[in-house]
Amino acid sequence: MSLGATVATAAPTPNASVSRVALPNTVTPAVAHSAKKATLPSNTQISVAISLKLRNTDALDAFLKAVSTKGNPLFGQYLTPAQFNARFGPTQADVDQVKTYLAGQGLAVDSVSANRQVVNARGTAAQISKAFGTQESSYFDASKNRSFFANEGAATVPAALADVVSGIAGLNNYTVRTTRVAKPNTVTPHATPSGFGPSQYDGAYNLNKVGTDGTGVKVALWEFDGYKSTNLKTYDTQYGLTGPTVTTVSVDGANYDSAPGQGQGEVELDSEIVRGVAPKATQLVYEAPNSDQGEIDMAAKIVSDNQVSVVSISWGSCEPDTTAASMTAVNNSFKQAAAQGISIFSASGDDGSRDCTRSTSGSTVKAVDFPASSPYNTGVGGTNLKVSGTTYSSESAWSTAGGGVSTQFAKPSWQTGTGVSGTMRTVPDVSSNADPNSGFAIYTQGSTSAGWQVYGGTSAAAPLWSGYAALYNQKAAAAGKAVLGEANPKLYSIANSSSYGTTFHDVTSGANQDFSTKTGYDQVTGWGTPVADALATALINSGGTPTGNTVTVTNPGTQNGTVGTAVSLQVSGSDSASGQTLSYSATGLPAGLSISASGLITGTPTTATSGTVTVTATDTTGATGSTSFTWTVTGGSTGCTPAQLLGNAGFETGTAAPWTTTSGVVDNSSSQAAHSGSWKAWMNGYGSAHTDTVSQTVTIPAGCKASFSFWLHIDTAETGTTAYDKLTVSVNGTTLKTYSNVDAATGYTQRTFDLSAYAGQSVTIKFNGVEDSSLQTSFVIDDTALNVS
Known part of the structure; x- marks a missing residue:
């Protein structure tokens, strides 16, 4: 950590219009019994590690049990790092989403772990505080006669990252091994x-x-x-x-x-x-x-x-x-x-x-x-x-x-x-x-x-x-x-x-x-x-002959259900010893379902799926038994009426409304062809310092899946691999993607983003094009859509 001479100031707060999710357990316990001394100087350099969630965790747990169980066909059939990453690791898209957000907050991304589970970044205390919605302050722990810095409250991330990011490390420098x-x-x-x-x-x-x-x-x-x-x-x-x-x-x-x-x-x-x-x-x-x-x-x-x-x-x-x-x-x-x-x-x-x-x-x-x-x-x-x-x-x-x-x-x-x-x-x-x-x-x-x-x-x-x-x-x-x-x-x-x-x-x-x-x-x-x-x-060899109680779980047979329809299934078991109480757990349950300690599976399925459910019963001595069966959930009514929400999605009215744009953006000249029809949004292309914006606000109904797409053509007079002119696409102030003159190519390419995390919210879709003082870059947008289903 580098402490500069800059006077401490309150950290900037995240965009209040962007829904954010708190990351639990990101505050060091030392804060609770230490004295706060001051807000950390705003130019203090801090390095953080953003941890990304694993995928398919139920399947991973099942694999880990199988690969360690003698007699199982998967016993000892270990994975390579590439196989693990492909099946259970964060995706490259997850990493890119995090990197885009960090860059949009002014943070420098230093490295990404080879297993894609950690993105390391650095920035000033002010940038870190803004990015993660928590104030960085200096503290003194009198019991240990030790000074340290830490975040005052739980770190937060935009809702769009909540399914990707599990935690932030480096917000404090207290814990050492x-x-x-x-x-x-x-x-x-x-x-x-x-x-x-x-x-x-x-x-x-x-x-x-x-x-x-x-x-x-x-x-x-x-x-x-x-x-x-x-x-x-x-x-x-x-x-x-x-x-x-x-x-x-x-x-x-x-x-x-x-x-x-x-x-x-x-x-x-x-x-x-x-x-x-x-x-x-x-x-x-x-x-x-x-x-x-x-x-x-x-x-x-x-x-x-x-x-x-x-x-x-x-x-x-x-x-x-x-x-x-x-x-x-x-x-x-x-x-x-x-x-x-x-x-x-x-x-x-x-x-x-x-x-x-x-x-x-x-x-x-x-x-x-x-x-x-x-x-x-x-x-x-x-x-x-x-x-x-x-x-x-x-x-x-x-x-x-x-x-x-x-x-x-x-x-x-x-x-x-x-x-x-x-x-x-x-x-x-x-x-x-x-x-x-x-x-x-x-x-x-x-x-x-x-x-x-x-x-x-x-x-x-x-x-x-x-x-x-x-x-x-x-x-x-x-x-x-x-x-x-x-x-x-x-x-x-x-x-x-x-x-x-x-x-x-x-x-x-x-x-x-x-x-x-x-x-x-x-x-x-x-x-x-x-x-x-x-x-x-x-x-x-065999590892010996197991001794102790035998627990047997009755297989309930293949189960079928429908999205949106409530489920109630009692699973039962028996024990070779008398007087035992069985406690049940399960892996692989369809989303929306859970099992009680008594073996009752209840809930309402939320997603169409088909997979293997394993129910395990454990008695008071620790003896276990399990059974596996298939559970298929078919699609049902989600309560969402399919629709395309954006108005004037292809700009074919010849005017901006209901878009809000800078002057001259909606255009039908032949210099830059539309993707379809005659009209499109032509941003920048002046060859001088200029900023153009295009935005529209709509509400995504609760319970809907949402997909935002548009066709983009980038034309430039710039050369080389330096990004001089940039187009930033954002939702409620959170950057989805930044494009530049480096991405220029002939023709249009469709770009698509999942906005399901914003269901039930009003969202502002915004394109922001910034051109420097020389050599034009044109960002041409057409045939936008925000489809819900």
Whole structure:
């Protein structure tokens, strides 16, 4: 952020005549308990990331379940980034619509992520405030002695963008990611290693019995700081490890390696633990700016690059202090990772069940860590490991291992089993050694550290599991099997089977602040720590025989309906155990329908469609059953009378009315031919500085779909690729498209825009042509139409 000397002024407000939609969860929680100091200077430069919504999300959810379910024909049939973008990503038209709006607000578009989920732009505080309808101000958080800037209220966008944009990041610079690393009370560097080396943790968890070394597998390290390659080489030399050279991948221009900061020890811990588990795996260190935008862009780049099959994350922030819109944007890329077969292991935090202890919300709030709380991440908790030489001895929970209940994400369908309860996602899923009192020998030499040190924290547990996934992926490839991919559905399947006792160390002693360990799953250590060789065998094979209750949902048969006609359908099920209450959910329901917890589907279909509906019932133990059936909705009366709304649509009356135009625009000369008939609107073409306008106001009836079209011919004397003369087409002040002399071509081309979002509103369609001081450009418009149906 650049603070200029300009006197702060109130930000301009968006055009009041344009309907706008608020984007929820775009205000940092820090605003609520910080003191506002002043309006941010209007020329302050701010960079933002506009996140775009995924498409066909019900189909995506169904695919993610199928690709992770053994026995399903789609199991392991992962997508490429291009396939994901084509089926589920924002369209190029969505991106262009956002870019056009941003440009119309004076913002510079810096980049668009390869998966089209993020548009990065920058501008002044005044431009940002106008574009997103919220005031940017400076604040002071006394509890943290920290100054920051933030938006005062929820960001808004024009209604036409509401179905495209999910959130805006960068409107504040408060939230930063912190490491999940811990050290013993005594942190004096050692001349020689002290703490667990590879032979001890590999031996204790049978990692050395998997039979692979990571050859051919690539692992991404998710970092907000840098490392010294000489430190990594010292670690390798000490333990006789050899493998591919670690490589940095810069995100948004970040590259900390020339001068690593206080997070250097974290980066080197991650790399050295992965090296110790899977020495031959290739490590790509993704380094991003430590901000909401940096995290969003890193997630999008990793999945778009599609170079790795494993991601290790040891940085995070507690959910209550993180803007929910930013978490959603990152989680959308995590969904793409799951679809592409990328496993993600994230540290669950080092402040127990009170993850905000060292941040704004404080130690009284029960909270979990993001990204570990994402349903598409495997959250890794922490233990205190005891060994006898290089053999597993015993394990207990680390008292400050992160774990608890998410307030952001619902419990995914695969999160079932003894100890799993509630309706929200719980973490961790698994665990491994993390207590600094049973810590790892790590070599880190820099401005804030020196020599051999003993590190712990769930920051050590996450890369250990990531290294294990690299071993597994090599083993699976040799067996002709798919990579691990989204790990949790498979891990929970094994944990809920007869194989549990031989594939996991179930940790049953110890607690964090609010949860205790117990037999099976718990919110301190998850399912426990790996018996790596047995777990790999179970994963490659059937995954064991499921145990527990059996839930059966009765198939209601093929369903048919009509747009506008109400529906009521009761779905029922049964449970093999007595006394169970079933809770129902559904995917693929036609628009306008919903299902209650009791299984009653009601509502009124709004769109003609045909697709597969899947209803799932879950009992109180977490056991599930589902059934799928076809539901077809045919078109019915929408209550909208088809019509063309524009008056004098082809200008054939020879006068402007009901259009409002500048003088001389409606024309029938032969110099520029009409598209049809004799008359057209000929804008500009003077070869001197001139502005012409053509506009008309009509009302789009409620409940109608609306399509605006016109035929456009552009003729110019300009040359080259610079846009000197421009025609802007807008509705209620929101730019639909800008054309210029660069778009000149022979003949007419029809242009069409969907205005359905304006149903029930009065809209002003406007063409605004601006010509510079030399060389004419003519914008000729004819045969306009605003059709509703």
